[in-house]
Amino acid sequence: MSNLSKNKSIRMHIKVNGIVQGVGFRPFIYRIAHKYGLSGWVQNTSGNVAIEIQGSQTNVDSFMNALKNESPPVSRIQGISTEIIPVNNDTGFRIIESKAEEGAYQPISADIATCNQCLAEILDPSDRRYLYPFTNCTNCGPRFTIIKDIPYDRPLTTMQPFKMCDRCQAEYDDPLNRRFHAQPNACPVCGPHLQLTDSKGIAIDCDNILKRAAELILEGNIFAVKGLGGFQFACDATNYDTVAKLRLRKRRPGKPFALMMPDLEEIEKHCLVKDAEKKLLLSAEAPIVLLKKRDDNSEIALNIAENNLYLGVMLPPTPLHHILMRYVAKPLVMTSGNLSEEPICKDNNEALARLNGIADYFILHNRDIYSRYDDSVYLVANKQAHAVRRARGYAPSALVLPFEAKQILACGAEEKNTFCVTRDKYAFLSQHIGDMDNAETLDHYEDTIGLYKHLFRINPEIIAYDLHPEYRATKYALEYAAKNNLKAVGVQHHHAHIVSCMVENNVQTPVIGVAFDGTGYGADDNLWGGEFLLSDYEGFERLAHFEYVPMPGGAAAIRKPYRMALGYIYTLLEAQTDIGSLPILGQIADTELNTLKRQIDLKLNCPLTSSAGRLFDAVSAIIGICGEACYEAQAAIDLEMAATKNDNDAGKETYPFEIDDNNGVSVIRLQNLIKYIIRDVNNNIAVPIIADRFHQTMARIIAETCKLLAEKTKIKTIALSGGVFQNRLLSELAVNILEKDGFTVLTHRILPCNDGGIALGQAVAAHFNK
Numbered sequence: 001m002s003n004l005s006k007n008k009s010i011r012m013h014i015k016v017n018g019i020v021q022g023v024g025f026r027p028f029i030y031r032i033a034h035k036y037g038l039s040g041w042v043q044n045t046s047g048n049v050a051i052e053i054q055g056s057q058t059n060v061d062s063f064m065n066a067l068k069n070e071s072p073p074v075s076r077i078q079g080i081s082t083e084i085i086p087v088n089n090d091t092g093f094r095i096i097e098s099k100a101e102e103g104a105y106q107p108i109s110a111d112i113a114t115c116n117q118c119l120a121e122i123l124d125p126s127d128r129r130y131l132y133p134f135t136n137c138t139n140c141g142p143r144f145t146i147i148k149d150i151p152y153d154r155p156l157t158t159m160q161p162f163k164m165c166d167r168c169q170a171e172y173d174d175p176l177n178r179r180f181h182a183q184p185n186a187c188p189v190c191g192p193h194l195q196l197t198d199s200k201g202i203a204i205d206c207d208n209i210l211k212r213a214a215e216l217i218l219e220g221n222i223f224a225v226k227g228l229g230g231f232q233f234a235c236d237a238t239n240y241d242t243v244a245k246l247r248l249r250k251r252r253p254g255k256p257f258a259l260m261m262p263d264l265e266e267i268e269k270h271c272l273v274k275d276a277e278k279k280l281l282l283s284a285e286a287p288i289v290l291l292k293k294r295d296d297n298s299e300i301a302l303n304i305a306e307n308n309l310y311l312g313v314m315l316p317p318t319p320l321h322h323i324l325m326r327y328v329a330k331p332l333v334m335t336s337g338n339l340s341e342e343p344i345c346k347d348n349n350e351a352l353a354r355l356n357g358i359a360d361y362f363i364l365h366n367r368d369i370y371s372r373y374d375d376s377v378y379l380v381a382n383k384q385a386h387a388v389r390r391a392r393g394y395a396p397s398a399l400v401l402p403f404e405a406k407q408i409l410a411c412g413a414e415e416k417n418t419f420c421v422t423r424d425k426y427a428f429l430s431q432h433i434g435d436m437d438n439a440e441t442l443d444h445y446e447d448t449i450g451l452y453k454h455l456f457r458i459n460p461e462i463i464a465y466d467l468h469p470e471y472r473a474t475k476y477a478l479e480y481a482a483k484n485n486l487k488a489v490g491v492q493h494h495h496a497h498i499v500s501c502m503v504e505n506n507v508q509t510p511v512i513g514v515a516f517d518g519t520g521y522g523a524d525d526n527l528w529g530g531e532f533l534l535s536d537y538e539g540f541e542r543l544a545h546f547e548y549v550p551m552p553g554g555a556a557a558i559r560k561p562y563r564m565a566l567g568y569i570y571t572l573l574e575a576q577t578d579i580g581s582l583p584i585l586g587q588i589a590d591t592e593l594n595t596l597k598r599q600i601d602l603k604l605n606c607p608l609t610s611s612a613g614r615l616f617d618a619v620s621a622i623i624g625i626c627g628e629a630c631y632e633a634q635a636a637i638d639l640e641m642a643a644t645k646n647d648n649d650a651g652k653e654t655y656p657f658e659i660d661d662n663n664g665v666s667v668i669r670l671q672n673l674i675k676y677i678i679r680d681v682n683n684n685i686a687v688p689i690i691a692d693r694f695h696q697t698m699a700r701i702i703a704e705t706c707k708l709l710a711e712k713t714k715i716k717t718i719a720l721s722g723g724v725f726q727n728r729l730l731s732e733l734a735v736n737i738l739e740k741d742g743f744t745v746l747t748h749r750i751l752p753c754n755d756g757g758i759a760l761g762q763a764v765a766a767h768f769n770k
């Protein structure tokens with residue numbers, strides 16, 4: 001191109017899609033347009049950011065290069081389209097008024113942790129936002145939790161009641177200010193404020209609410225704190241008695257509590273922090289990260305995470321938390337503000353009613369939360385970050401699909417529920433909803449589905465659901481489909497698991513899916529969970545599974561793993577097997593043993609299961625670790641913790657197992673595995689060694705079965721999914737062995753491998769359903 005051509009003026013219309021609103025995108029465009037001397041405008045619409053620029057070809061090229069490579073750190077550009085249009089007499093560059101477009105939509109930013117610039121302001125006594133707990137800018141602060149509609153402008157958020165003062169308005173109007181069009185912009189003069197109350201909601205007068213709250217926390221009181229997406233309970237994490245009091249009041253006897261610490265230096269006093277974990281802690285998403293405890297003495301109370309080698313720790317995500325942590329200057333319990341299994345509270349009156357009797361004091365504020373939002377949880381395994389719970393900081397960020405999707409609502413599973421809506425190339429997986437076993441969670445679920453349908457302008461044409469007829473999400477899906485005369489597609493639980501893993505890894509060719517799970521309703525009406533599936537988006541073939549055993553009492557066997565242990569022993573071994581020497585089973589009264597034995601013999605309320613999760617439960621009980629679980633998966637988690645403690649080479653051995661062919665389906669036989677574990681217990685082999693051997697065996701079962709199936713199918717790609725793979729030890733062992741054997745291994749990173757991720761798989765399977 002000649003210099004003459006390069007200097008000729010051109011005008012370009014640009015549309016940018018992705019997370020490009022509420023993240024400082026228009027100020028960024030304004031700055032680079034000025035930098036390259038371009039005229040034109042930028043505008044938020046319901047569907048994208050629209051831009052027109054006019055100038056020399058050289059400067060337009062420079063602008064486009066900056067647009068693609070220098071965009072704000074929390075933006076996510078997912079598409080840019082350009083069109084050359086006629087030049088006009090435009091002069092200067094301006095930001096024009098947002099435009100609503102019927103039916104248009106766009107991805108929405110998640111909430112973002114406080115940026116360093118805002119943190120510096122709230123800690124600077126000379127700054128007008130000194131110690132102001134609602135400080136934010138375009139680089140940080142609330143987004144999803146305050147938005148009612150798009151385009152993302154203040155009147156469509158819960159900040160609408162707060163009229164900006166002159167100084168905030170000047171910042172908001174200045175394109176060169178980092179608070180330019182920061183919709184939650186506020187200061188002590190014009191923004192939201194805190195209130196401190198006692199347990200009855202009676203206001204407590206004091207000069208500095210967070211300083212007074214810190215004093216009361218250090219005296220042993222429990223606080224309910226209105227955070228970004230809902231209430232949290234906060235108390236002194238070094239005070240054993242206070243933690244015990246919170247457990248009693250919250251009805252949460254054993255499940256570990258999450259912690260908040262003021263800074264990385266404090267975290268490193270209590271935990272070993274690897275680079276990948278540090279990166280997560282310091283990220284804009286600021287999730288809870290599961291970190292290994294230090295071996296040396298820590299002042300963290302033992303009842304925070306008893307028998308667990310890990311602590312769930314986060315850094316302060318908001319100015320409120322930063323200020324409170326600086327006054328407290330020690331680790332705090334920071335856990336969901338709810339009774340166990342209920343959704344977190346989000347409104348002041350709701351919290352005062354529902355949390356009455358748990359919290360001694362409340363920190364309230366007058367900025368409404370539009371959508372509940374739990375903290376996200378991550379762990380690092382195989383040097384990679386893996387989601388355990390996806391919420392604050394991550395949802396509802398869109399996942400880009402490798403195809404154009406129909407408009408689908410996938411309703412998810414019963415536990416750790418999330419749902420998913422799709423349209424175009426996007427899948428919007430909801431934030432963590434929770435376990436669907438009470439009316440409050442179902443209300444939260446229905447409200448949030450309504451919000452997603454509205455925000456993303458989705459009118460579902462297909463409803464996807466789990467096959468389990470008793471899941472509340474399944475009943476909701478079928479009722480919704482019938483009421484609206486829509487197609488309903490049932491998707492097998494573990495097929496959904498594997499498809500979600502395939503989509504996350506952008507794999508569209510068939511895989512061997514290993515779905516190790518607690519329970520999921522199988523195509524033969526039994527409870528599956530130790531499955532090897534030949535899977536693609538459209539369907540699956542069950543190639544192999546663990547042999548069936550009874551679950552005495554059904555769900556009761558999940559709460560009481562010793563029942564599962566008896567199910568294995570009485571089914572696979574001789575009925576006269578002596579269990580008297582086993583540490584937990586030997587303590588069961590003869591009357592109960594006889595009842596359970598009769599129940600198994602007569603097949604009374606004994607659903608059959610092939611679940612890998614239940615096998616972990618049974619082994620945990622057989623070797624004396626956990627006979628009754630006080631929270632979900634406790635027996636398996638305690639078994640993993642025991643195995644992780646073993647550094648003895650004897651633990652690297654494996655137990656025997658067999659793989660039989662049953663009419664073309666491989667069945668993994670466990671009789672010898674159970675028999676040899678009992679032998680080891682009777683020979684007084686240390687528990688960590690037995691636990692380690694079991695984990696080594698499970699990894700070997702995965703590898704041997706995959707090798708067998710690869711010979712049949714000629715497929716060398718393995719997808720690992722299901723809640724059992726939250727077990728770091730098993731996951732690392734399985735991945736390492738499979739990769740050494742020449743397989744390509746797919747795992748979850750963005751989505752949880754547990755039931756929190758399967759709605760995406762349901763949606764994709766439903767899309768391809770014929």
